[in-house]
Amino acid sequence: MTPEFYMQLAYDEAKKAAAADEVPIGAVVVDMKDGKVVSAAHNLSEHSGNASDHAEMLALRQACEKLGTNRLRGMELYVTLEPCTMCAAAISFMRIEKLYIGAEDKKGGGVLNGVKFYDAPTCHHRPQVISGIMSEECSQLLKDFFAKKRKKA
Amino acid sequence: MTPEFYMQLAYDEAKKAAAADEVPIGAVVVDMKDGKVVSAAHNLSEHSGNASDHAEMLALRQACEKLGTNRLRGMELYVTLEPCTMCAAAISFMRIEKLYIGAEDKKGGGVLNGVKFYDAPTCHHRPQVISGIMSEECSQLLKDFFAKKRKKA
Numbered sequence: 339m340t341p342e343f344y345m346q347l348a349y350d351e352a353k354k355a356a357a358a359d360e361v362p363i364g365a366v367v368v369d370m371k372d373g374k375v376v377s378a379a380h381n382l383s384e385h386s387g388n389a390s391d392h393a394e395m396l397a398l399r400q401a402c403e404k405l406g407t408n409r410l411r412g413m414e415l416y417v418t419l420e421p422c423t424m425c426a427a428a429i430s431f432m433r434i435e436k437l438y439i440g441a442e443d444k445k446g447g448g449v450l451n452g453v454k455f456y457d458a459p460t461c462h463h464r465p466q467v468i469s470g471i472m473s474e475e476c477s478q479l480l481k482d483f484f485a486k487k488r489k490k491a
Numbered sequence: 492m493t494p495e496f497y498m499q500l501a502y503d504e505a506k507k508a509a510a511a512d513e514v515p516i517g518a519v520v521v522d523m524k525d526g527k528v529v530s531a532a533h534n535l536s537e538h539s540g541n542a543s544d545h546a547e548m549l550a551l552r553q554a555c556e557k558l559g560t561n562r563l564r565g566m567e568l569y570v571t572l573e574p575c576t577m578c579a580a581a582i583s584f585m586r587i588e589k590l591y592i593g594a595e596d597k598k599g600g601g602v603l604n605g606v607k608f609y610d611a612p613t614c615h616h617r618p619q620v621i622s623g624i625m626s627e628e629c630s631q632l633l634k635d636f637f638a639k640k641r642k643k644a
Contacts, residue, residue: 388552389561389584399541408542423608424584427577427601431542445613448580452613453606455576460598460605 339373341416341438345471347378348416348440351393352479355380362479365393365417367401367410370435376413377401393417394425398432409433416440418476420469423448426455430463439469440476492526494569494591498624500531501569501593504546505632508533515632518546518570520554520563523588529566530554546570547578551585562586569593571629573622576601579608583616592622593629 344366351364363381368374379396383389394417402408414436415429421437426448429437439449448455449467456464497519504517516534521527532549536542547570555561567589568582574590579601582590592602601608602620609617 383561383584387559387561388555389586390548390551390581391561395543398543402541406540408536408540408544422580423601423606423611423613424577424580427575427580428543431536431577433542446615448576448606448613453576453601453608453611455606458576458606460576460601462599 341468341471344368344375344414344416345418345438345440345476347375348393348418349472349475349479351378351380352418352476355382355393356479356483358382358385360384362483363393363417363419365397365415367397367434368414368416370412370414376404390424392422392425394421395428398428398434402432411435414438415465416471418472419443419480420447420449420451422446423453423455426453427461429465430455430461433463434465437465437467438471439467440471441473441480442469494621494624497521497528497567497569498571498591498593498629500528501546501571502625502628502632504531504533505571505629508535508546509632509636511538513537515636516546516570516572518550518568520550520587521567521569523565523567529557543577545575545578547574548581551581551587555585564588567591568618569624571625572596572633573600573602573604575599576606576608579606580614582618583608583614586616587618590618590620591624592620593624594626594633595622
């Protein structure tokens, strides 16, 4: 399967978030061994009552639960938007091996932008980062969501 | 109540973690309005099967659940060790007003050390930071824990 195949799954998750009036971001954890999807989640932070319920955090947590481990070695994470600083660090703690990013997030990202956590000396596990997978589509989904929000306001 | 009073509660939580063979770090959320403790938690990341179950994340999550909100405005957080990058960002997202830190964490901290998240342009809410509360005791608890671990190994 191509990276685009899995990013499409993350994108489908993001669309579910939009339908639930959540910021449309989706994430998928894949086992590199057999290409199977281990978990898939979308952002819930507005309605769950927990501002840390980002798509990545939820997908990571679900994968840990499913696999009965707190270290996701040999796993890759696909996410439609560049992870924020919190999620970037969580991805490192969980030992994710490869991180595929859809759109960049200049305002809130912590991987390619901002604190660039994986370049910091306080980062003790650095996933391989591949960015720009379906970036136009992932970015457009967010733009459409916020344009609609502004129209309503 | 003094900051030391609440840090002592966080320290007591950290001791519970040590007793459960978890890295001894504790955290307490306090409502600034009336000084009441809203939540208290200790690190569970080794045994919960979730590497993001840091004391701060758990205390924040519990406070959100208890108060039915995902924004902890008017709340302060006491934590025995400088928050890591993940927790530093979560504390910002949750809108914690004041952050009291026990010991500094030069290797893994994300507030006073490392990425210093609150100084980054991608940080959109900066809590007031007060550090060095009971730092000796908080640091000693960690040193004793790891010395014991090394002895066992």
